[in-house]
Amino acid sequence: MDTLLLSRIQFGANISFHILFPTITIALGWVLLYFKLRFNRSGDRKWMRAYGFWVKIFALSFALGVVSGITMSFQFGTNWPGFMEIAGNVAGPLLAYEIMTAFFLEAVFLGIMLFGVSRVPGWLHTLATFLVAFGTTMSAFWILVLSSWMHTPAGFELRDGVVHATNWLEIIFSPSMHYRLAHMLLASGLTVAFLLAGISAYRWLRNDRGTDVRAAMVTGLSLGALLIPVQIFVGDLHGLNTLEHQPAKVAAMEGNWETGGNVPLLLFAVPDEAARTNHFEIAIPHGASLILTHSLDGEVPGLNDFVTEKGEVLHPPVAPVFYAFRVMVGTGLAMLLVSWVGVGMMLWRRRGVEALPRPMLWAMVPFGFSGWVATLAGWYTTEIGRQPWLVTNVMTTAEAVADVPPAMVASTLAVYLAIYVLLLVAYISVIFHLARKAGETGAAKPDAGVMRPGMGARLPAE
């Protein structure tokens, strides 16, 4: 394998590992603020116990997000020096603003949020929780601004092959930015919603049925049921936006080779790039035309339009984009089913969490991580779908790669992969360990009670 492919796998592995954790912390920060505010208002200590449990998972996720993020900031230089040399005038300020407006804010106030309850007044602790949530969201904002600009660049001009900024508002609010940001923030909300529900279901199944577990479960399931239709709607808008600005990506997502109308929606197929056709198609007639153009005979772009006369392929590799898109949509629909059935059962005769049968609870546990699957699949769709471009129509990924020996990239890649697998196993097992431990210690405590706001329940960091 050559340096380019190895570097792509390496960056893909790092960014995939990285995004798992911000996806959790972005929304979990706001959920923690919600718990804290509910406690401030009601004085009901179940909210503080829910806070105390989930803040540990927040801290753990945050640490993993930070260290994997640092890795990426260095890899821009070690593996992709061409990117900053050509696009640095736009990418640079955006990354700088992320560091200055988000990273320090999160990092400093995280310390106060985690360890400061007994040292600072209640309002300052609530403020710290808010600022951490705000910081994670700001970080998402800037990085999605940059990502969107790379997909749909605007507000710049090329001078001697180098990007120069001409209009910062156009750069920040590039054509796909609103959709991409909304889609990602919703993805984060859904990931956390299902994680809350999944881990709470696990605790519930282990007879750890305190009011805090109940509160987290209701919060998670309701949030999931609420956000998933919004996400489907926003996802559709995002798809239409992609059709307008990156038709080659949509062609790959639909597995459509020839431009034309009445294009079917492929539920399943095996795209064959060598033969430039699909095998084993299962399709709904007119489906893709209907979804993308809202008319049965609407024109859908085909992949063959993106091959030059010299045979140069300017569309993304078809199979990964095609499959990733289906995994994302499939997972999303399953999430819709689980959350709506769950909420439906809880609302039925107002029986609440008790209405959930054991099979339902067992299904919710693996669905605790369904947000990860959908988020990763979504990112693969959009990022592989951008290939061969790094910045659409400005520079290709191949132009950015560093001139380092493949063996060097391969060896570091192997080390990173080993560490990531290890850490992922450790992370998931620690979450379940914390869930079990919370049940053991929680059983000894009184189940509910009212406390004065500002007087947190005492919870050790372990």
Added chain:
Amino acid sequence: MMTLFGDPEIWLPVAFAAMMGLSILVYVCLDGFDLGVGLLFPFAEGDEKDRMVASIGPFWDANETWLVLAIGILLVAFPAAHGTILTALYLPVAVMLVGLILRGVAFEFRAKVAPERKARWNHAFHAGSLMTSLSQGYMLGMYVMGLQITWFTLAFSLLTAMFLTVAYSFIGATWLILKTDGALQRKAVGWSRGGIWGVVLGMGAISLATPLVSPRIFEKWFSVPEIFLLMPLPLMAGGLIVLLWLLLRQMPKSDDRLAWAPFTVTTILFALGFFGMAYSFYPYVVPETLTIYEAASAPESLVIIFAGTLFVLPMIAGYSVLSYVIFRGKATELRYD
């Protein structure tokens, strides 16, 4: 705004070089002490380890962010240099990243896993700190040597790798003198007394080697009148080392007086060393190859960041100080309450 301070192609690179320098210095002092605490881990007993971690708990994450800022400024302000430096240092950077990953997550995991697995993450915390310190020291050496790999530069870089590791352990030990008491504090004093000789040797070695390797730096140091302007730097450094040695000899004081002094003096010492290096390398960002003016991004991009920085950096400084004020005093058990 752009022409307010004269030619933006001159003052912007200088301003960003200064900011990057400041970030590196702040990083070396702040993450230096928490890396140092990790390096000293094997010398401490079980409960002491928890207190050592507690002394850096609320800070380490923000400390590490200064590295991200420094590398971010290199990335955004001097993109050409960023690529050149980081591809030349590909492997040590990878070692450092693995080290940073290990220690960052070990910090969380050791507090959250089942007790029988805690020792494993303690090892990871130490190993990560060691990998980070050694690779940073190695990169420092390579940078001083102009990023050329020969047997001599390799040997020199291995020396600086050891030196920086000792220096981090030293500032870590002085941090523990400030943040702990009792037996652990006495231990920290002992560690500092041993570490100071490493600091003296290391700073000496770099100071000797740097002008010998580079005729340009030799010229900058030993010509008249520069030599007279520079003289205070080594003199002050020598004075501070003597002061440190005297301080450490009588530590810990019965009423914990002056517990802050070794850490503060060490920070000043690090700053002096840093200014010496910055003076020697200016105006180069890649030694002998690329100046900050040649490597700088377009002024219209830099000025956008600069405007934001003027506003944001004081805020960052403000709430960082707030955090150190909130968590002042001796380290207590880390609790989420």
